[in-house]
Amino acid sequence: MLSSIGNILVILVLTLSFLIIYNASLDIKFSSQSIKKNIYKLSLFQTTFTVLSFFTLIIGFVISDFSLINVYENSHTAKPFFYKVAGTWGNHEGSLLLWVNILVIFSYLFLVFNHIHDKKFRLYTLIVQNILILGFLFFLLLNSNPFNSIYPIPLEGLGLNPILQDPALAIHPPLLYVGFVGCSIFFSAAMASLLSGYGGKIFAQSIKTWVKISWCFQTLGIIVGSIWAYYELGWGGFWFWDPVENASLLPWFAITALMHSLIVLEKRNTLYSWVIILCLLTFILSVTGTFLVRSGILNSVHTFASDPSRGIYILLFLSLMIFSSLIIFFTKYKKETYNFNLKSRETFILVNNWFMAFFLLTVLIGMLYPIFLDVLTNVKISVGPPFFNIVIIPLVVPFLFFMAIGPKFGWVKSRNKFFYKFFFLILGAVIINILIFYFFGKYSFLSNLIFIAAIFLILQSCIDVKKIINNKNKFELPRVISHLGFGLLVFFIGVNYQFSLEEDFNLKVGEIKKINNYEVNFQDIKIKDNKNYKAVIGIFKLTNFKNNLVQYLEPEIRIYSNPETLTYEAAIKTKITSDLYLTMSNVSRSDYYNIKFQNKPFMICIWISALMISLGGFVQLTLKKNED
C-alpha cells in the first residue's frame, strides 16, 4: 500500500519536472516581464508531492511496514520512536529521497524569493535545477528505490546499526544534506548566469543568501559529525583525517572561499568568473564526495552496503555535470582585468581564497592519491594525520594573521595608520604565549607560533566586539563571531593536543588505581535492561587530589539484540576546563575490565568555538531579514 503511494508520488514528481522544463523553455522566448503563473503552480505541486513522498517513507518506518524492503532492512519494531524516524535517512535509499527533497524545495524557494531578478536568469536556473532533479529521480527509481516492496512480508526487520542510534547522528545527515545539496541551487544559478548573461553585482545579490544558508548547514553538519565521533566511537578524538571526513571538507573549503569572494563581487563588481568557478566547484565536489563514499571506493561507516551499479550511475551523472558546466563556462568566459590595490580589503579576501585553494588541494591530493595508486599500481597506502598535519598546520599560522588583519582594511585603498596597533597586539599575544609556556609546560616552536597567531586573532576580534558594541554597527558582528570562533578553535585544539592525559589499565571491582593526581576507584557493577539493549554499567569513583573533588563516572557496555552487537559507551564528565573520559570493556574469563582513562582539557570549548563559526553565519541570515 505505502509502496504504491510512494511510487506514484515519485513518478508524479518526475512528470512535473518534465513539465516545468518544457514550460520554462517556452516562457523564456516570451518577452513579458514576469514568469507565467502555471510555472509557479507546477513547482508548488512538485514540492508538495516530493515532501509527501518523504512523509510516506517516514510513516513506513514509524508503523514498521516491513512490506517495504527498505524498512525491513533498516528498522525493527523494538526501536525507539525517535530512531525509527531517523532510520528513514540512515540508509542509502532513504537519504537519496531526502536529497531529492532538498533539490526540489530549494528550486521552489529560489523561484519564489528571487522575484526582483531577471526573468530569463530565473527560468534558466529552474531548468538546470530540474535537470539535476531528473537525474537523481531516475537514479532513485531505477537503482535505489526506497519504495520497493517485498513479498511475503517479513514479520520482523533487521534493525539499524547501533552506532548509528545516537541523537547527534540522527540530525547529522539532514544538516549535511541541506548544506551539500543546497549548493545545487547556486550551481544551477551559475549555469543560468552564464547562459542568460545575467552576471556581475546583481548575480552576487541573487545567490548570496543561498550560499550563506548552505555554508551554515555544512559547517554545523560537519561539527555534529565530529561530536558524534567523539562521544559515540569512544576513541577519544574528534578529527581523524579519515577519507570520508576529508570528502566533507572539500566542498566546505570551496564554499568558504565562495562566500568571501561573493562579497568582493557584490561590492566591487569584479571576480565574476572566479565566483562562477567556485559555485560550480562546490556542488561538483559535493557530488564527487557522495560518489566516493556511496560507491564504496572509500570505506567507512558511511558506506551503506556498497553496490557497483550505484557507483557507475553517480559517476556518469558526475561526468555529465562536469563536462556540460566546463563547456558552457569556457564558451561564455570573458577575460576580466583585476585592478586591486595591495592594501585593500579585496586583496585580503583574495589571500583567503589562496589559502582555501591550498587547503582544498592538499586534502584533495591526500584523498585521491591512495585511490589513484591503488588503481594504477595495486599498491595500497593510507594517507593519514602525519601528512595533513605537516602540510596544513604551518600554513595555519599566516592564515590566522591574515584573518585578523584583513577585515581592518577598507575597500579599494587604505592608509597605513593601524600598523602600530597590530604591533602591540602581537606583542600581547607573544606575552600571553610565554606565560602559558612558562606555567603549563613546554611545546615545540611551531606550536608557539600557532598559539601566538591564534591569540592575536582572538585579541583583535575582542577589540572588534567592543567597537561593535560602542558603534552599534551590527553588520560586522557575524564576521567577528565566526573569526573569533576560528581563533578560539585553533587555540583550544592546540591546548587540548599539548596537555591531554591518557592512561590504559585493567581493574576489577573493588580495586583502585592512581594516575598523577587522580584516583580511580572501581566500586561496583550493575546491569540494566533497556528497550532495545541490555547495559552493563560500571560505577567508578574518581577523586582529584588537587582540589579534593569526588566524581562518579558510569561507563557502559551495551549489548544490542537486533542486530546483535556490542558497543562501548564512554562516561564523560564535561567541565569548561576539561573532560574526564572513561571507557570500560569486558575481559572474558576474568573479573577484570579494561579501562581507558583520559583527561582532555577544553573539549567543551572546542565544540563551542566550532559552533561559534557557524553561529556567525546564522546571525548574518537573521540580520539580512531585519534589513529587508
Added chain:
Amino acid sequence: MKISISKIIIFIFIIFSLFIFWQGLKKNNSYDTKSLIGSRISNFELIEINNDDQYISEKDLKKNKFTLINFFASWCSPCRAEHKYLLNLSGKNKKIKIIGINFKDKKKNANNFLKELGNPYNFVGRDLKGRNSILFGIYGIPESILVDNNLIIIKKIVGPIDETQYDEILQLIK
C-alpha cells in the same frame, strides 16, 4: 570556444580522474574483502611475535586441514569479546589450527593480553605496523579468515566472532 593549452590540460586531468574513478569501481570493494571468498592466499609469510628467527609460511598452512587466521590487538575491545570462541575452537577441535596476527600493537601489551585471557593460537605472528594485514584486505579488527589446506579462503568474518559465526565455522570444518 577557443582552444588553449590550459583548457586542454584541465580536460585531460578531469578525464583522467574520472577514468581512475571508473577503474576504481571495477576494483570495487578493494577493501570489502567478502569478495575474497574462493580466492587463494599466496606469498604468505609471518614472523613470530617474540622471536625474529621463527616464521611461518604457505607450506606450514598446507599441513593443516583448516586454518583460522585471526587479526587481533590488545587495544581492541571487541577482540576481547570474541576471545572465548577462539579458545573454545582451539580446545575442542583438532582439525583446525588458529593463527593470530597481532595488528598495530606493542609487543608487551600483546603478550600481556594473551597471558591474561589465555592463548588460543598455535602461532602468533606480528604485524606491528599493519602492513601485512592490508594485503589480506583487513580494514578493521577483529577480522578472521578461514582457509582450507589448499589455502582457499572459505569464510571471512568481519568484526568479532559471535555465537552464530562460531557454529558456522564448526559446520564448515565438519
